[in-house]
Amino acid sequence: QVQLVESGGGLVQAGGSLRLSCAASGGTFRSYAMGWFRQAPGKEREFAAAISWSGARTYYADSVKGRFTISRDNAKTTVYLQMNSLKPEDTAVYYCAAERNGVTTTNASEYDYWGQGTQVTVSS
Secondary structure, three states: OOEEEEEOOEEEEOOOOEEEEEEEEOOOHHHOEEEEEEEOOOOOOEEEEEEOOOOOOEEEOOOOOOOEEEEEEOOOOEEEEEEOOOOHHHOEEEEEEEEOOOOOOOOHHHOOEEOOOEEEEEEO
16 A cells, blocks of 8 residues: 655745655555645645656646746655745645546546645745
8 A cells, every 4th residue: 555644834924945755655656646736725636746657757837837846766766846935926835646547637536545645834
């Protein structure tokens, strides 16, 4: 059974930075495409960033492009989301997800495994 555990969330002022981590266990991490999604109160879950199994390709939502960077360390079975220039509208629960066939996608329904989420709150 694959387990994903996010960490690194917290409270930060607008303009600040946070680095989220997602540690994976129980599967073949190096073959998975990975994604970060977020869900704000009263809103649907939305795509933030994704990375291919090798790390060679990355994808970002327009709302985070240029501010967020997704990366992965296959040796540590961990994926990261570096978030800079944070805005109050980035406030949400952030989830990491794994797609076991190695298909990098922005579609949440195509991911097979999910973490429990970590809260990010950006104050104005």
